[in-house]
Amino acid sequence: MEMLMPDQKLRNMLQERGLKATSQRMIILDYLMSHKTHPTAEMIHADLQSISLATVYNTLEKLIETGLVVVIDVNDDKRHFDYYGKPHYHIINQETHEIIDANNFDVQPLIDAARKASGLNISGYHIELYGIDPKDAK
Amino acid sequence: MEMLMPDQKLRNMLQERGLKATSQRMIILDYLMSHKTHPTAEMIHADLQSISLATVYNTLEKLIETGLVVVIDVNDDKRHFDYYGKPHYHIINQETHEIIDANNFDVQPLIDAARKASGLNISGYHIELYGIDPKDAK
DNA sequence: CTCGATTTTAGAATCATTCTAATATAATAA
DNA sequence: TTATTATATTAGAATGATTCTAAAATCGAG
Numbered sequence: 001m002e003m004l005m006p007d008q009k010l011r012n013m014l015q016e017r018g019l020k021a022t023s024q025r026m027i028i029l030d031y032l033m034s035h036k037t038h039p040t041a042e043m044i045h046a047d048l049q050s051i052s053l054a055t056v057y058n059t060l061e062k063l064i065e066t067g068l069v070v071v072i073d074v075n076d077d078k079r080h081f082d083y084y085g086k087p088h089y090h091i092i093n094q095e096t097h098e099i100i101d102a103n104n105f106d107v108q109p110l111i112d113a114a115r116k117a118s119g120l121n122i123s124g125y126h127i128e129l130y131g132i133d134p135k136d137a138k
Numbered sequence: 139m140e141m142l143m144p145d146q147k148l149r150n151m152l153q154e155r156g157l158k159a160t161s162q163r164m165i166i167l168d169y170l171m172s173h174k175t176h177p178t179a180e181m182i183h184a185d186l187q188s189i190s191l192a193t194v195y196n197t198l199e200k201l202i203e204t205g206l207v208v209v210i211d212v213n214d215d216k217r218h219f220d221y222y223g224k225p226h227y228h229i230i231n232q233e234t235h236e237i238i239d240a241n242n243f244d245v246q247p248l249i250d251a252a253r254k255a256s257g258l259n260i261s262g263y264h265i266e267l268y269g270i271d272p273k274d275a276k
Numbered sequence: 277c278t279c280g281a282t283t284t285t286a287g288a289a290t291c292a293t294t295c296t297a298a299t300a301t302a303a304t305a306a
Numbered sequence: 307t308t309a310t311t312a313t314a315t316t317a318g319a320a321t322g323a324t325t326c327t328a329a330a331a332t333c334g335a336g
Contacts, residue, residue: 117240120269131258
């Protein structure tokens with residue numbers, strides 16, 4: 001199980017957020033940081049066979065709570081997960097379900113507007129745009 | 139079953155989008171247009187008892203396909219549905235699951251950015267921001 | 277090193293959503 | 307109108323992603 005991130009860095013990322021640095025959590029976090037495939041829980045479990053599916057779900061929940069990971073809704077009845085290193089949003093091809101990470105838009109004004117509209121402290125967000133390839137137009 | 143929208147208007151909205159104007163579809167569309175409660179399929183079914191749950195789901199699917207309705211992801215394991223009359227985005231209180239419709243942000247620049255980043259024609263989007271009441275800060 | 281709190285785990289359970297296939301209906305043409 | 311046909315509705319069964327359970331393992335503070 002090659003760690004692509006240094007062990008100590010993963011440990012720190014978890015502990016800084018109040019999470020115990022278990023080997024399973026480090027492996028899953030490393031997996032998400034080093035894959036751009038936006039996997040489902042089942043895909044992560046399939047690749048990391050030594051880790052139970054329940055732990056994959058439990059870990060993802062903790063990583064989401066602490067902001068390290070976000071969920072992407074692809075409209076395929078399963079949640080996809082994405083390491084949230086830098087602010088970005090998602091563009092989803094409605095036909096192929098391909099997911100594109102994009103960051104050519106500053107979300108801060110949207111966050112400010114939401115705080116103003118709601119009075120809440122914004123702790124996270126989902127931005128997903130769905131698109132169709134012009135080549136596929138009927 | 140009081141129709142709050144004129145019957146003919148509902149009929150036209152459906153037919154303009156290539157959907158047969160069945161009584162069930164008119165009732166469900168009217169329900170969504172006249173409620174700001176962001177109901178789940180089960181809630182709609184409970185209120186409109188004469189319409190089967192399968193039809194509620196089938197109809198919602200059609201209304202989503204044609205852009206009349208959008209899905210809101212509240213993180214409570216059920217989809218919530220919202221009539222999409224005017225462009226808006228959603229702010230969700232993470233503790234109470236309350237949903238706020240907000241429109242104090244112009245989404246067109248985001249749509250333009252997404253088209254530029256992906257080359258796709260953007261056909262829809264989800265914008266959801268999650269927030270915590272400052273009064274509940276620990 | 278100890279110990280308690282937390283985490284992991286396999287398998288069972290849940291339940292929102294989809295599917296099935298039989299019946300009913302809307303929209304079109306005669 | 308009425309006939310025709312594609313489409314929609316329905317009850318109930320099936321699906322499957324996710325959550326739950328409770329027993330065993332492990333982290334990390336002291």
